[in-house]
Amino acid sequence: MIMHIVYMCSHSVRKRVIECNCGIPMVEQICKVIPNSQSGAGLEYKGEFVCSSAEHHHNEAEQDHRTLYFWRNQGKGMMRVKRDWIIPPIRVSENSRYVPEDLVQIKSDKTFSGEVIYKLEGPGVDQEPKNLFEIDDKTGVIRSKRPLDREQYSSFTLKAFALSPSGERLENPTTIEIVVLDQNDNKPVFTQKQFFGSVSEFSVPGTLVMSVLATDADDPMTENAALGFSIIGQDSIPPNAVNKTMFGINNQTGAIYTRDVGLDREVVKEFKLKLRVADMWGDGLHSDAVAIISVSDINNHAPQFRPASYSMKALENRNNIEIGRVSVTDRDDPGTGNWEAKYTISNDPYGNFAIQTDPVTNQGIMTVVKPLDYEVKREHNLILTVENVNPLSSKAPNLPLSSAAVLVTVVNENEAPYFKENPIRIEVPENEEPGKLLKSNIALDPDHSELRFQISKDPEGWLDIDRDTGNIFLRRSLNMKSPHVKNNIYSAVIKVTDAGGVSASATVNIILEETNDFPPQVRPLSRFLCTGDSRATPGLLMTAVDEDRPPHAAPFSFLITDSLSLNWTVNKVN
Secondary structure, three states, X not given: OOEEEEEOOOOOOOOXXXXXXXXXXXXXXXXXXXXXXXXXXXXXXXXXEEOOOOOOOOOHXXXXXXXXXXXXXXXXXEEEOOOOOOOOOXXXXXXXXXXXXXXXXEEEOOOOOOOOEEEEEOEOOOEOOOOOEEEOOOOOEEEEOOOOOOOOOOEEEEEEEEEOOOOOEOOOOEEEEEEEEOOOOOOOEEOOOEEEEEEEOOOOOOOEEEEOOEXXXXXXOOHHHOOEEEEEEEEEEOOOOOOOOOEEEOOOOOEEEEOOOOOOOOOOOEEEEEEEEEHHHHOXXXXXXXXXXXXXXXXXXXXXEOOOEEEEEEEOOOOOEEEEEEOEEOOOOOOOXXXXXXXXXXXXXXXXXXXXXXXXXXXEEEEEOOOOOOOOOOEEEEEEEEEEOOOOOOOOOOOOOEEEEEEEEEEOOOOOOEEOOOOEEEXXXXXXXXXXXXXXXXXXXXXXXXXXXXXXXXXXXXXXXXXXXXXXXXXXXXXXXXXOOEOOEEEEEEEEEOOOOOXXXXXXXXXXXXXXXXXXXXXXXXXXXXXXXXXXXXXXXXXXEOOOOOOOOOOOOOOOOHHHOOOOOOOOOO
């Protein structure tokens, strides 16, 4: 049994390991095995290559159909050994215009009186994607029916059969490998239309900024997908702020880097680069994209007070109020830690002042956090320093912190007079004589103003007050039974007013001390007792009342005078 295998080479195939002298690639189609007569042992393998182009061979009859034989030397001549088909991969270019295109021809040389029927199975034939390949069942020629697309299917594995008309297999099935060769039919595409990156100002040349990516659907093992990156345009914001080429790009990796000095955010805030990627190492199909690079701020400018001295006024006895603002300038990026100011106050031993930063204007807001006293200190000389929230860059000038002087003048306020105690507590015996001085030196004025006193509330009219001194006197006798006495306490209200009309009030609580000024009264005052009554008489039941309050009232002690003690006795009932 012998199989013939004839390969058809294609003009669209660009590369082969061996080429014919007509310039058309060849495939190894026949291998002969010849005995090695010199060594007397082993076999020698030789391969021959045939070109099947139309220019080289005009028809199938003119091709030198070679066969593959295996021989075994058993001492009695040569004997053919059974073998299977071994076919190298068949390479077919995608997008071929020569369709249908003959790819390879298989033949069986097995002795058979009837015809041989060839059959092909697999993806591209009777499996998806169907109808890409077919085989001539009589000649064994395998051909492509439609142009192939490597980006969809890069290879096909088919099975070829040689059958008798009855369906009997004449040969073992062979595997046909079809490899689709790539054409440069896909341009590379950036993964984004716009790329965004940033770079710190004053970065040295060679600083990596960002990397851009692109893809190509062609065969990554060929130059069709070998990408080359380039920058084809540079714009700055504001326009024409920089004329130098500030950025470069790695041709192979797409890494964008700085290539010149002079990046200054105060001069240019942003760059817009037009990028290009092309296959064939930059010489083939191409597409474009944009890279937007922001120049990020570094803290290379320290804040400076403008102006460097301030005068403010603050009312005494007030706290948590704003008394003024200080201003600084900073050329760094507003709203960032490189721009935001941080203020410090010195020469404030008692911590009367505080300063906070306005997040919008960056001004320092001065406030009084502990009340000031005009009578104690009328002026405060403060020193302010300022720095940024973020530390200064090493590229900033080495200068001392900016400072400013603030003079705070305390404004005198007509402060209200105040009572030394409130309520004012006075203990008085209930039988105290009118005219008695009850309290003196009861109020003060912070501004040392003249004071005027008056009684605002005195329901019983028991009190009197000196208008100038504020001395409180007892005007009338006290009465513990007054409805305005609650729990032995009588309350009144007095008022003090300074020369400016500012006043204050206080409650006066008179605590009445109980005295034993009412004797108890026996009840009943009289009663009859009949001694001749036949019934036993226990005696008289007596009690007593007292207008005083405890402890000068009940319990009572009952006594009988000496003159009556002979006939009468007193017994305690309860």
